[in-house]
Amino acid sequence: MPGTNLTREEAQQRARLLTVDSYEIDLDLSGAQEGGTYRSVTTVRFASAEAGAESFIDLVAPAVHEVVLNGKSLDVAAVFRDSRIALAHLHEGDNELRVVADCAYTNTGEGLHRFVDPVDQQAYLYTQFEVPDARRVFASFEQPDLKATFQFTVKAPQDWTVISNSPTPEPKDNVWHFEPTPRISTYITALIVGPYHAVHSSYEKDGRSVPMGVYCRPSLAEFLDADEIFEVTRQGFDWFQEKFDYPYPFAKYDQLFVPEFNAGAMENAGAVTFRDQYVFRSKVTDAAYERRAETILHELAHMWFGDLVTMEWWNDLWLNESFATFTSVACQAYAPGSKWPNAWTTFANSEKTWAYRQDQLPSTHPIMAEIRDLDDVLVNFDGITYAKGASVLKQLVAYVGMDEFFTGVQAYFKAHAFGNTRLPDLLGALEQTSGRDLKTWSKAWLETAGINILRPQVDTDADGVITAFAVKQEAPALPAGAKGEPVLRPHRIAIGLYDLDEAGKLVRTERIELDVDGELTAVPALVGKARPAVILLNDDDLSYAKVRLDETSLKNVTEHLGDVTESLPRALCWASAWDMTRDGELATRDYLALVLSGIGKETDIGVVQSLHRQVKTAIDVYAAPNWREAGLTQWTDATLAHLRAAEPGSDHQLAWARAFAATARTPQQLDLLEALLDGSETIEGLVVDTELRWAFVERLAAVGVFDEEEIAAEYERDKTAAGERHAATARAARPTDTAKAEAWAAVVEGDKLPNAVQEAVIVGFVQTDQRELLTPYTEKFFAAVKDVWESRSHEMAQQIAVGLYPSLQISQATLDTTDAWLESAQPSAALRRLISESRAGVERALKAQAADAAAG
Numbered sequence: 015m016p017g018t019n020l021t022r023e024e025a026q027q028r029a030r031l032l033t034v035d036s037y038e039i040d041l042d043l044s045g046a047q048e049g050g051t052y053r054s055v056t057t058v059r060f061a062s063a064e065a066g067a068e069s070f071i072d073l074v075a076p077a078v079h080e081v082v083l084n085g086k087s088l089d090v091a092a093v094f095r096d097s098r099i100a101l102a103h104l105h106e107g108d109n110e111l112r113v114v115a116d117c118a119y120t121n122t123g124e125g126l127h128r129f130v131d132p133v134d135q136q137a138y139l140y141t142q143f144e145v146p147d148a149r150r151v152f153a154s155f156e157q158p159d160l161k162a163t164f165q166f167t168v169k170a171p172q173d174w175t176v177i178s179n180s181p182t183p184e185p186k187d188n189v190w191h192f193e194p195t196p197r198i199s200t201y202i203t204a205l206i207v208g209p210y211h212a213v214h215s216s217y218e219k220d221g222r223s224v225p226m227g228v229y230c231r232p233s234l235a236e237f238l239d240a241d242e243i244f245e246v247t248r249q250g251f252d253w254f255q256e257k258f259d260y261p262y263p264f265a266k267y268d269q270l271f272v273p274e275f276n277a278g279a280m281e282n283a284g285a286v287t288f289r290d291q292y293v294f295r296s297k298v299t300d301a302a303y304e305r306r307a308e309t310i311l312h313e314l315a316h317m318w319f320g321d322l323v324t325m326e327w328w329n330d331l332w333l334n335e336s337f338a339t340f341t342s343v344a345c346q347a348y349a350p351g352s353k354w355p356n357a358w359t360t361f362a363n364s365e366k367t368w369a370y371r372q373d374q375l376p377s378t379h380p381i382m383a384e385i386r387d388l389d390d391v392l393v394n395f396d397g398i399t400y401a402k403g404a405s406v407l408k409q410l411v412a413y414v415g416m417d418e419f420f421t422g423v424q425a426y427f428k429a430h431a432f433g434n435t436r437l438p439d440l441l442g443a444l445e446q447t448s449g450r451d452l453k454t455w456s457k458a459w460l461e462t463a464g465i466n467i468l469r470p471q472v473d474t475d476a477d478g479v480i481t482a483f484a485v486k487q488e489a490p491a492l493p494a495g496a497k498g499e500p501v502l503r504p505h506r507i508a509i510g511l512y513d514l515d516e517a518g519k520l521v522r523t524e525r526i527e528l529d530v531d532g533e534l535t536a537v538p539a540l541v542g543k544a545r546p547a548v549i550l551l552n553d554d555d556l557s558y559a560k561v562r563l564d565e566t567s568l569k570n571v572t573e574h575l576g577d578v579t580e581s582l583p584r585a586l587c588w589a590s591a592w593d594m595t596r597d598g599e600l601a602t603r604d605y606l607a608l609v610l611s612g613i614g615k616e617t618d619i620g621v622v623q624s625l626h627r628q629v630k631t632a633i634d635v636y637a638a639p640n641w642r643e644a645g646l647t648q649w650t651d652a653t654l655a656h657l658r659a660a661e662p663g664s665d666h667q668l669a670w671a672r673a674f675a676a677t678a679r680t681p682q683q684l685d686l687l688e689a690l691l692d693g694s695e696t697i698e699g700l701v702v703d704t705e706l707r708w709a710f711v712e713r714l715a716a717v718g719v720f721d722e723e724e725i726a727a728e729y730e731r732d733k734t735a736a737g738e739r740h741a742a743t744a745r746a747a748r749p750t751d752t753a754k755a756e757a758w759a760a761v762v763e764g765d766k767l768p769n770a771v772q773e774a775v776i777v778g779f780v781q782t783d784q785r786e787l788l789t790p791y792t793e794k795f796f797a798a799v800k801d802v803w804e805s806r807s808h809e810m811a812q813q814i815a816v817g818l819y820p821s822l823q824i825s826q827a828t829l830d831t832t833d834a835w836l837e838s839a840q841p842s843a844a845l846r847r848l849i850s851e852s853r854a855g856v857e858r859a860l861k862a863q864a865a866d867a868a869a870g
Contacts, residue, residue, distance in 0.1 A: 125150025204282030281316030311342035336403025372397030414448035510553030576615030601869030636862035662699020746778030
């Protein structure tokens with residue numbers, strides 16, 4: 015039941031008319047072990063500005079039994095239609111509504127998700143309400159600016175745990191009566207119910223004690239490193255409370271690792287949910303711990319940015335996500351005792367590359383996006399809303415100053431606590447503390463789309479002395495179909511000068527910080543200096559722009575990238591090379607050569623793993639088809655050499671093992687995978703644990719070495735939810751017509767797979783070395799995708815629309831087929847956006863392949 019699409023105009027009209035006071039929500043989840051439906055009783059108290067006015071409340075439910083408005087029973091059949099209950103003849107002032115319904119458990123990760131653990135056969139529930147899914151559990155005015163208090167009463171099986179936004183009370187007769195919450199939005203309310211395992215602690219500061227809990231399923235309890243999670247959380251509490259000068263705004267803080275979660279995490283007030291893949295069952299690299307810590311801090315920052323102060327409407331979603339992203343990385347980088355002081359390297363290497371990719375799609379949009387309805391926002395949790403916005407905030411901090419920035423934020427929280435805001439509210443606070451007029455800055459950075467390119471222009475004399483230096487700024491045309499015009503922006507950047515020292519290391523010898531504006535900005539401070547080996551624009555990654563190297567710098571970077579002493583400038587150079595490859599300015603074969611020359615000296619494991627992913631993508635998608643196999647052979651040989659040479663037991667060894675498994679292809683390489691699996695061969699220090707075993711099994715299945723017998727045997731070793739997903743991936747990966755047909759039928763023609771299993775099947779189905787086998791599914795995709803979109807929930811439909819688009823069929827024919835479908839099918843705006851984005855990927859790949867072929 016997708017639910018009716020709420021428009022911005024409808025939300026504005028409802029907000030002008032209504033003020034919501036409180037919800038009392040009574041849920042009977044005593045039958046959760048069996049599933050099906052559950053009884054939901056909602057009592058809402060709200061005020062109307064007009065007598066006799068009409069409005070509506072939202073509810074997605076299989077059955078509504080009773081609707082009572084101001085003591086009068088309404089005809090359910092007359093008022094409940096298309097996930098809305100019509101409310102007429104409202105009283106001026108106070109109104110009371112009671113709705114009794116049967117609501118449904120889901121397996122899509124939306125609303126109240128129900129999962130049965132194959133280990134203990136127990137049911138585990140959790141809610142996920144962002145953007146519009148509280149209406150799947152209780153009747154609600156589903157928009158962020160109609161805040162209210164929420165009081166939950168829950169009946170559940172004996173000995174289960176029930177967690178909500180308020181502290182957990184002692185149950186009476188298997189009923190939990192929670193205290194009302196502060197005024198919050200519907201989408202950050204939460205319930206997590208089931209026989210969860212818990213570890214408790216507290217945060218103590220200035221005489222206040224905040225209870226803390228960490229939860230997971232009992233089958234994961236042996237892997238739960240709660241102490242590590244609490245440590246990161248306490249660092250976040252310390253840093254955020256100091257920087258925000260506002261105490262943590264809720265009564266307790268629980269972090270719950272839940273199964274089959276669609277996102278990384280969700281900022282429910284005082285009850286944050288995380289995907290339970292963050293409870294690591296097997297050895298992972300430090301990059302995984304850093305990523306988990308950033309997610310923990312991101313959600314904690316949301317307790318202020320988003321939960322305490324909430325956007326009025328979803329066009330200011332970035333006020334939540336960009337701020338949470340920026341402050342979480344800043345906390346990792348600057349908080350005393352942080353294990354990840356190089357967090358900005360990770361940000362530059364992963365988050366910003368996501369933003370750059372998103373900003374070059376036809377769907378590019380301003381950070382402050384135009385959100386007309388719920389469909390718009392559901393596809394807008396993207397690299398612009400998160401990573402570009404956070405990059406621009408970093409630029410803003412460089413522009414106004416760190417202290418002035420946080421002083422403005424402090425005033426913002428105090429002025430708008432438990433309320434709703436728009437962009438001018440924040441900018442006004444920052445203008446007061448910084449003394450800068452931010453209206454022009456905001457228009458250039460927040461209200462326009464697209465990306466700038468910065469290039470150095472260097473002139474030298476015969477002695478190698480710089481005679482002229484300028485920064486050239488370009489504003490490339492926006493992609494076809496994108497709205498808006500290209501714009502040049504003001505950039506606060508640093509320019510780094512790097513030279514080789516006596517040990518052969520590239521070290522920064524000078525740094526100049528300046529404002530760049532307009533098409534050409536002269537830098538007289540560099541005139542008269544000896545030309546250095548490398549000139550790096552946007553050093554320290556202060557601004558958001560694509561950066562190019564001049565010819566001399568590019569030559570020296572190509573020869574010495576692994577010799578740059580600091581991790582952040584190395585990451586910026588790696589990112590520039592990757593961006594040039596995607597743009598067809600650097601041939602894939604040359605990018606591979608650059609990586610192979612420098613990756614062995616790269617110490618940052620997060621950068622190493624990103625390079626692994628990027629090289630594989632480059633060869634699979636951007637390489638000339640007639641060179642692809644040669645490139646894969648060269649890369650796979652290198653991965654095995656690095657695996658054997660890596661320090662035993664190190665993160666680098668594990669990363670290289672996974673990179674090798676992803677592309678192993680020769681009989682000898684595949685024999686090695688089998689030997690490592692059965693223990694007949696070992697590599698010193700490499701533990702082939704549960705997750706690494708599955709990586710080997712999935713590759714062996716994809717190349718046809720393993721079939722159902724071996725997959726089933728591996729699942730017997732790991733009869734867990736994760737094992738079930740891996741087995742589904744392996745089965746779908748097999749290179750046979752039958753395996754592909756079964757996978758397609760399960761995902762597209764059936765509608766019973768849980769979200770996580772559906773995703774696993776899609777991952778297995780799409781194998782880069784099975785293009786010919788997948789060719790018939792282009793026609794099948796376009797025949798099915800519109801019906802899928804209109805009949806499935808958003809999460810399930812988006813998985814299919816993005817995951818099964820024929821991205822590997824890189825040809826003009828795929829572009830033509832896509833264009834014809836867009837013209838004839840007339841899809842909704844949200845589906846059109848997703849398909850257009852995938853089409854852009856094919857178009858970019860064709861251009862890059864042509865560039866690579868020309869280089870050959």
